[in-house]
Amino acid sequence: MNTIIVNRELCNGCKRCFQACFIDVIKWDADAKRPVIAYPEECVQCMFCELNCDQGAIKVHPKYESYLFPRESLV
């Protein structure tokens, strides 16, 4: 599973990472005004959350070995 870390101190609650995720890995905690990494097992390492964070408050570390791909079913 990819590791997605949010630094809650650096984060200013701008919501961009939540909007940037195109497959709903990231949810929004409206009370805390912080992103919630709800479904990290579905992350496809597109890096858009990290790319769009002006605060450098979110980082994605891909772990390709666990990426869901039918490795044994190629032919």
Place this chain on the structure above:
Amino acid sequence: MSERMNTDVLVVGGSIAGLVAAITAKEQDPGLDVTVVEKYSSGYSGKANRGAGIMLILGDHTPEEFAQFYLKHIGMYLNNQTTLLKYASMLNSGAEAIEKWSGKVDKDESGRFRSLKWASKIVGKKEDGRPIFDQNVPYPWTLVAIDLDYMREVRKYARKAGVRFVDRTGMVDLLTDGGKVAGIVGYDIDSGGQCVFGARAVVLACGNQCYRIMPMWSAARGEGVAAAFRAGAKFANCEFGSFYNWTNLDHFESDMGVEYALYNDKGENVGRPLIKEIHPDISADVVAEWYKQTVAGNGPLHYRMHENPLMPYLTSVLGSDAYHNRPYADRFWGYLFFNAFSQQTNDHVVPGLVGEFGGLWVDENMATTIPGLYAAGDLCVQGSRAWGATAQPGRHRGSGIGFATFSGRVAGPFAAGYAAGAQAPSLQDEQIEAIDRRVTAPLKSSGTMRPMEMVAEIQKVMQPLGNSLYRHEDRMNKALARVEELKALLPQLKADDPHHMFGVNECEATLLCAEMFFKASLERKGSLGWFLREDYPEPSKDGLQWITVQSKDGQVSVGKERVPLETYPFRP
């Protein structure tokens, strides 16, 4: 709890095709209420901003020149030539429209689009270090480059033009009234609340089906395909929805031009001999060769990147901003390449199924067979038949954005015209309730299977090249039997929140796409263009026919239509 809203033109999907349709519908008739419903967040969602961002235009070539080349080398005359010519004639103005709405198309010092033809060769360097290309290549089109933050700007433009946005709301089904479209049912992807939209006209622009195999294509889960099928719309060219990109199992990033430098484990180049003089992009024959070599025990197959003659083009245009000036794209690709190459351990290469299953039938005005229902973008690329016997991206890279922009600019105004003359829709409660029962059933299910487990099972049926690329009746019948088994397992899927409720709806849609794909493939008894059959290696003797798919009492029913060549300007 259900929310209800009415609008004149409802656009489903807020990526490039949807935004273009919404803007042009609003501009055509500013008095109309135009609403975009997007499952995630429009401006960031979709594929359009996660790719290479190169867009096809004709430059100085004529639509006729483009069409003739295309028919002969790519589409194999299985094209709707009316739509092909219309597409070609709107490509240049499409790039100008994207520039007007976003300001993000790369330009040179004099303010003109900086274009570069596919497969151009570097012949020198300018004083500032930028490469000089020899653009004397045989392809009658060229490519411009868009910075990948353009979708945010296009959304801003749409808002200013008066388009309304409803984000975080996914459509699950269309509503009809007396055979005409009447609206959609959606759900809030965070709260799970139901939202029903009544609409005089609907534009479906919510992408195609890519089976969640290749990472960047992951958002394309076929919910629009399934909704249109259930509503009774016709489909065509479904058997072409199996594009493959070269990739490496260490990181799943895509490679292009591998076929020039594809070696078996004995050290023989097995790709190059199959490349014809005119080779616009990866051909099915080379992907099939990968399969044959692997089955014959000559794998793994290797990619000797330094022998790929496309590399100068690719590294200057896609891998860096050596040629174009696109700061955001440059950072994006920087991240991806850094991650990929820091973890790559070998030169093995495999074809990864991209899919791009988008067979919703549309005429040259992007009207589907359901009155009031229009479509744009990936969802109807194959169904438009403009591209003929090819899988998207149609062996001409840059055509995804090109087609989405073209079809959006056609669907938007036609939907607006229809809406202006249509009656206010009347919504039927029984329809809405039946949809709600179907979609929310997994929340109440006593099953234990998770949507991601089902995704993994579907991938095992779709990815194999013997099933989806180099096809054979026996293998396809087995694949189809497995799809039926998986369909029978759908009631076992369990959702405990709105995210997984959508996950189940996506699985159902994905299995339907798989079924349509295999049933249409079985019907095409002959190889043509991207479509290969091991058991029918020659083109069919029945002449050029489109395979169509439509629901008959809820079941996938397959038909055939002759391509009306006698009415078209160009013949084989």
